[in-house]
Amino acid sequence: MPSDEETGRTYTILLIEDNPNNARLMCRVLERHNFTVLHAEDGETGLQMAFAHRPDLILLDLGLPDVDGQSVAGMLKQPDSLPDTPLVVVTAWPAETARAMVEAYGCEGYIPKPIDTREFPLQVAGYLNRPKP
Amino acid sequence: MNLVPASRYTIQQLTEAYNQTRVDYLVPMPMSAHRLMEYIQVYDVSLDDSVVAEEGGEILGLCMLGVRGAWGWATRLGVLPTCRRHGAGQALMEYVIQRAVERGCQVVYLEVIVGNVPAYRLFTKLGFRDVRELLVLRRPPGLPHASSPPPAMLTWLDPSQTLLRAAARDWRPAWTNQTESLANARTVGALHLIDQATQASGWISYQTSPLQLRRVLIAPDPGHEAAPAYSLLYHLHSRFPLLDTVAENVPADSPHLPDYKRHGYVESFRRLEMELPLGPPP
Numbered sequence: 001m002p003s004d005e006e007t008g009r010t011y012t013i014l015l016i017e018d019n020p021n022n023a024r025l026m027c028r029v030l031e032r033h034n035f036t037v038l039h040a041e042d043g044e045t046g047l048q049m050a051f052a053h054r055p056d057l058i059l060l061d062l063g064l065p066d067v068d069g070q071s072v073a074g075m076l077k078q079p080d081s082l083p084d085t086p087l088v089v090v091t092a093w094p095a096e097t098a099r100a101m102v103e104a105y106g107c108e109g110y111i112p113k114p115i116d117t118r119e120f121p122l123q124v125a126g127y128l129n130r131p132k133p
Numbered sequence: 134m135n136l137v138p139a140s141r142y143t144i145q146q147l148t149e150a151y152n153q154t155r156v157d158y159l160v161p162m163p164m165s166a167h168r169l170m171e172y173i174q175v176y177d178v179s180l181d182d183s184v185v186a187e188e189g190g191e192i193l194g195l196c197m198l199g200v201r202g203a204w205g206w207a208t209r210l211g212v213l214p215t216c217r218r219h220g221a222g223q224a225l226m227e228y229v230i231q232r233a234v235e236r237g238c239q240v241v242y243l244e245v246i247v248g249n250v251p252a253y254r255l256f257t258k259l260g261f262r263d264v265r266e267l268l269v270l271r272r273p274p275g276l277p278h279a280s281s282p283p284p285a286m287l288t289w290l291d292p293s294q295t296l297l298r299a300a301a302r303d304w305r306p307a308w309t310n311q312t313e314s315l316a317n318a319r320t321v322g323a324l325h326l327i328d329q330a331t332q333a334s335g336w337i338s339y340q341t342s343p344l345q346l347r348r349v350l351i352a353p354d355p356g357h358e359a360a361p362a363y364s365l366l367y368h369l370h371s372r373f374p375l376l377d378t379v380a381e382n383v384p385a386d387s388p389h390l391p392d393y394k395r396h397g398y399v400e401s402f403r404r405l406e407m408e409l410p411l412g413p414p415p
Contacts, residue, residue: 018163019156042165063161065152066168070401071344074274074377093160094248097402104399105273 011128012036014055016046016072017090018064026059026090026115033121043067047075050082057086057128059111062093062101073105086127090115134221136228139183139195144170150185150192154211159246160402175317176308177201178208182232186212186221196225198232198241199308205233205241205411206308210252222255230259230409239411242308244382244404253405261407266385267307270398272378277371279395282364288325290336295323298336303355307382307406310338310350321348324369328361335360337369346376351389362392370396382406 013035017023020041027037038053040046043064050058058076062069069089076082089110091098098110108130111123139147148166155161164172173180176199183197194212198205207229212221233241244267245252290298299312308314315321318340325336335353337360339346349369353360370378380398383390 063163065163065165067344070271070273071377075344078274078375092157093402097400100399101271101401104271104397 010034010036011056012038012053013124014038014040014046014050014053014058016040016043016058016064016069017061018042019061022061022113025117026120029115029117029120030124033125035121035124043069043072046072050076050085054082055085057088057124058082059088059090059124060107062089062091062098070101070105073101073107077106086130088124088127134186134188134193134224136224137185137187138181139185139197140180142185142192144173146192147185147195150195151209151211153192154194154213157214158211159249172209173197175314176206176208177313177317179232179236182229182236183209184225184228184232186225194221194225196222196229198229200233200236200238201311201313203237203239204308205229205236205238207233207241207243208308210243217251222252223259226255226259230411234411241409241411242406243408244307244406247403247405256407259409261409264406264408267382267404267406268380268385268390269401269403270378270380270383270393271401272370272380272393272396272398274375274377275370275397276374277367277396279363279367282361282367284329285361285364285368286327286329287368290323290325292319292321295321295336295338298323298325298352299338301355302352304352306350306352307384309382310348315348318348324365324372326361326365326368328364331361333357333359333361335362335365337362337365339369339373341373341376344377346373346378347381349378349380350383351387351392359388362389363395366392366396 018041030037040049044067060069086108092113102110144166148169152163178197178199186194193216196210197208299315321340323336323338327334337351340348351360351362
């Protein structure tokens with residue numbers, strides 16, 4: 001579900017991922033499904049791009065150099081930040097740890113790495129189409 | 134494969150090599166060159182005693198050694214995924230152990246992430262033995278949700294006062310939380326607190342950065358078994374509600390763990406601290 005069916009608007013995804021191979025793969029898969037993808041390779045740039053572009057959804061790696069994923073999530077989920085933008089962790093961390101972090105930091109969910117290239121766009125679309133609480 | 138002192142490489146080269154060795158790691162913790170430089174300085178890593186494994190100009194792996202008097206600390210061991218199981222990790226470790234002996238260390242410590250079975254097997258084979266488990270805890274930003282603590286006398290400590298408290302600890306913290314680490318980090322402060330009803334007393338260290346509260350560790354005053362951890366955490370997070378918090382290498386048997394959890398800390402991962410006694414220097 002890459003675009004809003006009523007308005008035809010294309011969804012913009014911000015991917016915050018430091019590993020160039022992972023980033024390339026995720027960008028390619030999403031762009032093939034007509035998502036517009038912005039990519040930041042570190043947490044600080046990711047925060048700047050999030051505030052500047054206000055994407056429809058943010059995909060966040062936890063293991064980032066300097067400002068790590070948890071600190072990015074903590075910042076984005078502040079009440080005066082972007083608390084309503086779906087924030088989805090993409091991580092190779094063990095499922096139990098990933099779930100604990102997602103819950104603690106108020107993220108919408110997580111997608112395990114390595115991604116399943118067929119499932120990935122559907123998973124992303126699923127988070128976009130979730131009704132707001 | 135050649136073993137070369139790490140000091141012959143630039144920080145940028147070491148950073149790139151380190152990150153490449155960790156791409157498939159259980160808990161990938163990539164670093165920027167700036168962060169690796171800070172790590173080297175804060176944890177007394179000696180690049181002359183640290184080592185890089187290279188072949189044909191390509192870095193295959195590396196291992197670093199921190200030295201503080203009679204104590205050594207092996208850290209950042211990593212081998213490229215494609216070069217593992219050929220003895221590089223063992224050769225790197227044996228190199229830094231030998232350097233620790235030559236530097237007069239009587240013991241070498243290290244930490245391995247629980248669940249990293251190949252690394253644990255290697256360290257055991259080299260003679261390292263288990264010491265204790267250490268937890269890495271995280272807490273998202275926010276004011277304390279828990280109820281107000283009992284009345285207490287609070288004193289916010291500057292870096293020099295904090296170091297005095299740290300040096301008076303009668304237990305051995307992990308390398309990253311030792312007094313030298315706090316001194317090298319320079320901007321570490323603390324809150325000291327005495328519970329007015331129970332007279333329990335202790336302190337909590339911290340270092341602020343734009344987004345993070347780091348080096349958060351609770352210690353009782355000498356002669357006390359436990360600090361008033363609930364109150365310390367309450368006041369710390371009341372003062373810094375906007376910062377994400379990292380409490381790194383909290384001993385798993387710490388009496389303060391329930392209070393960390395009451396204040397919203399969650400376990401990120403755990404490490405096993407190991408030691409290799411080297412005996413007295415010759």
